[in-house]
Amino acid sequence: MKKLMEILMELDDSIDWENETALIDERILDSFGVISLISELEEQFDIEIEASEIIPQNLNSADAMWKMIQRLQEN
Numbered sequence: 001m002k003k004l005m006e007i008l009m010e011l012d013d014s015i016d017w018e019n020e021t022a023l024i025d026e027r028i029l030d031s032f033g034v035i036s037l038i039s040e041l042e043e044q045f046d047i048e049i050e051a052s053e054i055i056p057q058n059l060n061s062a063d064a065m066w067k068m069i070q071r072l073q074e075n
Helices: 001-011 031-044 062-074
Strands: none
Touching: 001 031, 001 062, 031 062
């Protein structure tokens, strides 16, 4: 989770990543931000994030992202 938080802070340090729960729903993270984030997560965690995984439930919060990363690493 520490590595994820470092990635998120590099992406945009003005967002309260630890407490925000509607990053996609409230358009805090725009489409460019999502693309950048997905690319960085794939590279840093050695996972492949399919288009079907790029949904608000997986990206609305750092906790949701972490759960997705862990699930994808298990496969």
